[in-house]
Structure formats: structure tokens, C-alpha cells
Amino acid sequence: MAMTKASGSDKPSTGDANAIEPYIVKDPEAFARNLARMLEELGRAAAAWVAPRESGEKTDTISEPYADMVKTFAKVSEYWLSDPSRAIEAQTHLLTSYFSIWNASIQRLSGADAPPATPAAHVGDKRFADKDWNDNAFFDFLRGAYWVTSDWAEKLIVDAEGLDPHLKHKAQFYTRQIIDALSPSNFLLTNPELYRETVAENGENLVRGMRMLAEDIAAGKGDLKLRQSDASKFKVGENLATTPGKVIAQSDVCQVIQYEPTTEKVLKRPLLICPPWINKFYILDLNPQKSFIAWAVAQGHTVFVISWVNPDERHRDMDWESYARDGIGFAIDAAEQATGETGVNAIGYCVGGTLLAATLALHAKEKDTRIKSVTFLTTQVDFTHAGDLKVFVDEDQIEAIEAGMEKSGFLEGSKMSTAFNMLRSSDLIWPYVVNNYLKGKDPMPFDLLYWNSDSTRMPCANHSFYLRNCYLENKLSMGKMELAGHRLSLKDVRIPVYNLATKEDHIAPAKSVFIGSQFFGGDVHYVLSGSGHIAGVVNPPDKKKYQFWTGGPPVGAFEDWVQTAEEHPGSWWPHWQQWLTALDGMDATVDAKSRKPGGRKLKPIEDAPGSYVRARA
Template identity: 40%
Template sequence: MTRMPLPDIKNSIDRVIHAIEGRYTNGMSPASLTLAYMDWLIHTSHSPGKMNEMRENMVRKLSAFSLWAGRASLDANAPPFINPLPGDRRFRDEAWKRFPYNVMSQGFLLQEQWWHYATTGIPGVAPHHENMVSFAARQWLDLFSPTNYPMTNPLVVEKTVNTGGQNLVQGLQNMLEDIQHNLLSETDDIDPEFMPGKNLAVTPGKVVFRNRLIELIQYSPTTDKVAAEPVLITPAWIMKYYILDLSEHNSMVKYLVDKGHTVFMISWHNPTAQDRDMGMGDYLRRGVMDALKVINSVVPEQKVHLVGYCLGGTLATIAASAMARDNDDRLKSLSLFTAQTDFTEAGELMLFIDESQLSYMEDLMWDRGYLDTQQMAGAFTLLRSHDLIWSRIVSEYLLGEPPHMNDLMAWNADSTRMPYKMHSEYLQRLFLKNDLASGRFRVGDRAISLRDIRVPVFCVATQTDHVAPWRSVYKIHDLMNTEVTFVLTSGGHNAGIVSEPGHPRRSYQVGVQTAEDKHIPADDWLVRHESQDGSWWVPWCEWLDKHSGSKVAPPTMGSKEYPPLTVAPGTYVFEK
């Protein structure tokens, strides 16, 4: 009689303990944090020269600051002692130039500067641990910023006087509502002003295919003639697809359709515990490859412009590499938006990724079968704590203002989960081991190489991207042996992509590198290419036209093999 194998009791106990712990640490590994702190502490205590430098630096700065504070108390126009870092908008209001608020804000910035000096440049500290400690120090310091307290924020003081304290009463009500919301684990109510299918994701179209993982949307044509080659967009599955089909005025999908392109969009299923064993291979096969099969039926005998955004761009690159390896020539071009292919410098997200942290995270996902939306949102929120935590506290709790919402914020709140197996593979193989850039990433039974891709590539990066830093995205030049058109646009990871023509204060730089060109370092590229005002959508659409054939009559909606199932935006976009 065959005996069933016994479960791994020891491993299961460890995982259960970690899963319970993780609910109270927001998914952060205590071991990873402790190792980073101890690495910094031990090396600092064994560096008397650095410690003496730190003391001298503190005394010198405090002496100079005291003299400056004396002048600033009498002259509101005194130049600042320290300029805030780029992107730090906390003290930009003119009220912060008045005494004593100018001294408070500058004193805080001085502390911030000194702690950065104290947590970096310690001989022997691992770079990853140094980044973690420096980041943690910034987070703790942000707690004590004078902007966060009613008596030290001039804007709050002024409004309190003008309203007789009603702003604080309303702020307390806002805070109590948020506390109740969190304690009861209430799901976010859908704002009636921003609903998919009503005023978001409203570009007309049909769902022409559905499997366990995707719905494929084909958008209705608005022109008499269209480019012969269709466009397939692969968005990231960490959020809903309609980031690229927001409101009517800033929908990339509508822009493409109105310019005469046949557009298909993948809408990802929001996985549950039943989908825990879906891996990267499933997302490739049931996502990109199944979508291509359907498009080949709807638009036969035409190659496809493959487009990928963020994580979807990485998947599109993997698909293009695997197809090139297998001599599958169905692609006409490849467009990538804020998509990384080399993860050695993958930005501040790497703060949350090491062997200890991934082991801990895997145990959390093993318990539930997926990565919860709150854990993902927590990491992104910490990376932008000024904008997503403290500014909201000041606005809603101290100034008593109602929560502000727009289409991009509504989309950002509509988050999704990720299956246990897929996310584990993604973090281990791409972020930690960098298999894709190193030629070790396997599709099927063989490794793929980005150098096999021969179709032209249009690659977009954004200047202030915390998720996919532009210098990391730029490394695609070293990994591909084909023509790469690289665009660096203003804005961040999302706002820089949703950059429709007519959007104020938008600019971009663009350059083309062929397979024969010599390498240009990222910073040299920045100097060589002039900034142009406007939206990068315009040169991208011109690039698509350049790499497309003659105009033809629009294809039918769906095909005999794949008839329309329902109207856009489909059903998967509404999954919670």
C-alpha cells in the first residue's frame, strides 16, 4: 500500500508564525530591519573617526544656524539656511518665511540633513542596509515635521483663527471616520463621480475573449481607415487596466483610436486564494500569448504593435524575447512604458527586497494564497509618505478639508491582489537574482535573451519615478541589439504616462540609438538631448505610424471564432 507523504510540520509552523507576525508588522520582516540597524550601529561604533566628524559637523552647523536664526527673526527676507530637497513641497508657502516658522522649518531641515550624513558613508556597512537605515531615519523624522502639528504650522494657525476652530472640529470628524473605517475593515466605497464604465474606462469597445486570467477588449474604431497593424496593450496586473483609459480627456486608448489605430487591451482577473498556483508562465501564456492568438483571428495576416506598461512592460519584453527565440515573427514593434528589464538599480522598492524580506513575504502569501492589496499599498505609500500620508493628515485632519478625489486617485485606490506563486517568482527571479538581464530567465525549458529581439523598440521613462527610476529603465540600451527610441518625460510613474496633449507643464526628451551606435551613459544622454514642451504621446503616435503599413478599413469587432461577449469595460475590472 502506497503511503501519502507527511506534511512538512516544521516548515508549516514557521510559516504560520510569520504569517501572524506579518499582520502586525505590515509585512515587514523584523529580522531584515534588525540586521540593517545592527550593521549600521556596529560599524558606526567602530568608526571613531566618523563619529568625531559627526560631532564636529553638528557643532559647526548648530553654531552657523544660531547666527542665521538671529538674523531671520528680524528679516523675513533672509535667504534660507538650507534649501529643501527637490520634490519636498512642505515649506513652499510664503507663510513659512515668517518668524518663528522660518526658524522651525529650517531647524527641521537641518536635522534631516544631519541624520542623512549620520546614516550614510559609514565604512563597512552594506549598501542595502545603509539605504534601509537612511530611509527609516527619514520616516521617523517626518513624524516630527512642524507641518504636522497645529501650533507649528502657520497655515493651520491662520485657518483656526479665521474659522474659530471649526477646521479642527471637522478634522476630528474626518479622523474618527477614518478610524472607524479601518477598525471595521470596511471596503472603500466607490465614488459615484469616478466609476469604471460610467465616467472612467468609457471608450466604446467589446470584450472579444475571456479566460481564467484575462478579458481582451477590442475598441470600436472612430475613423474610416485604420493602420493595418493592430495595437495590443499589456498593463500591469498590480492595478486595473484603465490607468490608460481614464477620463475622456486623458485616455490613451481614445487618443490612439482617434488617430486611426485598432486597439486591444488586456484586463486582468483579480486573483483569489484559488489562483495561488498561477505563475509567471501562466501570465505569459494565458495573458499575452492568448491575446495574440485572438488578435491574429480578428486581424489576420497582420503583425502586432505590442505595448507594455510597468510590470506589464516587463512581461511584454519576456514575450517578445521568447517569440524571437522561437522564430515567431508576429510582432511589428515593442513599446515599453516605465518598464524595467535590469533590476540591479530598481529604485527605492529595493528597500523592501532581500533574502530575509522575501522569505517573510512568501510566508505571508502562502497563508492567504495571494499578496494582499494593503501590503502592496503600504510599500508604495511609504515611498511617497510626504504626498500620501502627511499631506493628507494636514489637509483633512488639521485644515479640516474634505477628501479630494480625481480620476487618477480613484484608479490608484482600485488596487488588486497578486497570486502567491507569480509574485514569488517575480521577486526572486527578476528583482533578487536579475535573471532576465543576465540571460538566465527561462520560458518553457530554455532561457531567453533580450538581444534576440529585432523589432524596433520605443521606451518611455519618467523623471521622478520611484518605482522604475529612469536610469534603471535606460539600461535597456545595453541589453538589446535593435533600434531603441528612448523618451524621458516629466512626471512620475503614473502621472508621467498619463500625459495627454494639452496637459500643462509637460515636457520630454527623445533620442534614437541603433544597434551599431556606441554606448552613451545615462547622464551624458540627458545632456545631449534637448527638452521639448508637450506630450510624448505625439512622437509615439508618429513612431507607430512610421512603423505601420498603409491604411485599411477597420476590422470587424471580434471574429467568427471569437465573437463579442459583452461591452467594455467588461466584468474583470469590477472584481474586488
């Protein structure tokens, strides 16, 4: 560790005291006292984990998810161990790579001109931004060994022949989770920045970190509730979800919010937004600067939003038909009573869009034509290419989830939050573990990550139906989903469709959304936005961020469509507004005074954003 790069030189030095000095403990007694305090806080964290398990409040089952991981890797191991020469070749390749890194490190230590080797695939890895990952030969060796091992492990999965595609997908996913977890940037003694900070603070950072760990386990009632934002800086209804409006109707499944108009004239046909029930609706109303809802109101729309209930054991039997009838159908009825209009334009976001698509197919069977156009935001209706979330869906895993839900009547929101975070664990898990529990620092306030942590539960019947009919059996696109006694076909959905995907989406991949477009019976306008599942949607025009692409009909290969698509700078919001207002019947306007929330027939229940959205899981 003492062998670091000399100041003002491109070669490492074995005697640079200034470089060594930040890694030397100055006050051993203070350091020892803080280590003792750290162990005390760690004991409190352990007690917070054990207490609900001793009381029976919480039980753990080995089947989730570690047993599945072990079974998956066992299948991969069978391939490599079944042929000794194949296994030896793989091991030889890894050892050769280690020797190359070792030789380069020796050269650097001896003063030779041997710059750090950074594989092209890892250039710009922000986990290794600290200068000592390059300047210090010890940390450079650790980083190089990690990269070599990671690449080798991933190649083992890719090169394993004859594996079931789903099993290989799971093996690749689990391997990435282990790789991200074992990064030397995640450990005190192998991260130069953490090492220096701990020495500089005599371990005080570890005391704070273990205290935060104990608090987060207690907040999660025995599970770690990883804080990604300073929650004390946000409150729903005060600095989040602040667009003025009223709750005008309420069912066991949802509240319906109508927003106050801000223009003198409004479009005659109202706009109904169906958000996902897996998250809360205020992602579309984070603050006045980012709010799609406020922007839509400013464009002259009379906006209605479904705010789903945060379910408990009372809602265990609420299934997709319940959400279609007492959610979407109920909201359409409320909009009709409040405005006198029999037609609405609808927007569905993520799984809210999937439900909306199924509801449209159901409406087609029942001759209900009140939804005149539909906009899907990062919505899948075909799950063939549904991305890494499919890792969590096979018969064994669904049975385990259903067994857990059967006891409580719902799936804990933290389970889904963890699954979503695992899709990008190097961004959404480990940086916060390092920052919170090793550096002992509070995370920065960030409204998006506060919303991300404000999780919701899933009713047993609803979630089971979704997992089996969509992810496992892909019934909606195949015309085999049954709802309310009808077999649904998306070909019956012939209204205009605006289908937005995002380029870097880990939840509803752009290719999956593109392929889903072909199953509708009418015209589909496919648009690809820059960024990911959230930032690609919540992209206000005045921010001038990202871009979007338009092209011809979504037919043929997705890759071919992308090659010929036209790129446009900025937000897709104005483009959507132009598409929507060009539709038949959208040229009519009415006086905004007639669009007071609730109208003449419905008495407002409470101010927006309502009480349902405030319920915490």
C-alpha cells in the same frame, strides 16, 4: 509664540497683538467639548483597528517592516559608535548647528535684522509655504532645527563607510521616511496653519478628522486606507474608462477588450496593450481628454487591451507562465480571431512591459513571430539600478512576504500601494494625513489619485517569481530566467523596440530603462519624456505639457546620452505614432466596418471596461 513679525516691518515684534490673536482660543468651553468629541472618535478609530485583530481576521508580524528598519539602523550605528571620536565629532556638528539657529532666533526676537535662513536644498519646500514659517520666530526656529537635523541624519548615512551597498540604500530610504514623518508641518502644535485653523474652529476640525480616520481604518479592514481623492466623484465605466468597446474574450487571468473604431479607415495591423497587473489598465483611459487608448483609436489603430483579473485565493498558483500564456498569448489569439491578422504591434507598461519582454524572448524560442514591434513604457528589464523599490527586496523580506502570501494565496493590493506611496511620502502620504485627519477636510477629487487607490492583489506564485527573478537576482537581463522550460535571452528579441523612460521616475528610473535597452537583439529607439512614471506617459498632445528627448542609440553612459539629446516640446505620443507607422507593413489600411469588436468569430461578452476591472481589492 507671541513674538511675531510686526505688520509693515521686516523685524519681529514682541508685542503685536494682531499677530498673536489668531493663536488664542476664544471659546474654551467649545474647545473642550470638541476635544472630548475628538477623543470619542479616536476611540472608534482604535476599535476599528483592534476588531479584526481580536477576531483573528488580521494578524501583524513585527518583521514587516519595523524589524528590518531596526536591524538596518543598528548596522549604521555600529560604524559611528565603534570610534568615540567619530561619534563626538558628529554630535558636535549637530549641536553647533543648533546653536547657530538659536542665536539667529534670539537676534530676530530682539529686533535685529536677521532674515530666516533657508538652505538652498530646501528653497521652495511647499510644506513650509505659510507666511508664519518666516514671520514667526518660534516657527522659524522649528523649521530651521528640522532642516538641520534632517541634513545631519542623511549625512550620517552617506558618510558611513564600509556598509554593504544594499544596506546603505535601505538606511537612506528609511531615514527619508522618518524625516518626512517628523516634519513639524505634520503636527498640530508645530504647524502655524494647523494651529490657527484649530483655534478658529474650536477644534471642530479635529472631530471631523478623527471621524475620517475611523472611517478609513474601517474601510481598510483594520489597516489605514488613506484617502487621496474624493472617491464619491468617480465610477469606473461612467466617468473613468469610458472609451466605447466590448470585452471579446475572457480567461481566468484576464479579459480582452476591443475598442470601437472612430475613423473610416483603420491600420491593418492591430495594437495590443499589456498594462501592469499591479494596477488597473484604465490609467490609459482615465477620461476622453487624457485617454491614450481613445487617442490611439483616433489615429486609426484597432486597439486591444488586456484587463487583468483582480486575483483571490483561487489564483495563488498563477505564475508568469500563466500570465504569458493565458494573458498575452490569449490576447494575441483573440486579436487574430477578431481581425484575421496574424501580426500585432504590442505595448507594455511598467511590469506589464517586463512580462511582455520575457514573453517575446519565450516566443523567440518557440518561433512565434506574431508580435511585429514592441513599445515599452517605463519598463525595466535590467534591475541593477531599479531605484528605491529595491529597498523592499532581499532574502529576508521576500521570505516574509512569501509567508504572508502563503496563508491567503495573494498579496493585498494595499501593501503595494503603500510601498509606491512611500517612494514619495512627502507628496503622497503626509499632505493627506494633515489635510484629512488634522484639518478635517475631504481631499479634492482627482482621477489619477482615485486610480492610484484602486489597488489590485498579486497572486502568490506570480509575485514571488517577479520579486526573485527580477529584483533580487536580475535573471532576465542576465539570460538566466526560465519560463515554460526555456532559458530566455533578450538578445533573441530582434523586432523594432520603442523604449520610453520618464525623467523623474521613482519606479522605473530613466537610467535603468536606458541600460536595459542594450540587452535586446534588434534596433532600440530610446526616448526620454519629462515628468514621472504616470504623468510622463499620460501626456495628451493637446495639453502641451512637459517635453521629450531623442538622441542616438542607447549605448554608452546614460549621462552622456542626456547631454547630447535633442529636446522636443510637448507629448511623445505623435512621435511614437510616426515611429510606428514608418515600420514595414504599417502602410496598409482596411475599412473600419470590418473591425467591429469581436469580428465574425468572437461574440462580445459585455461592454468595456468589463467586470474584471471593477473588482475591488
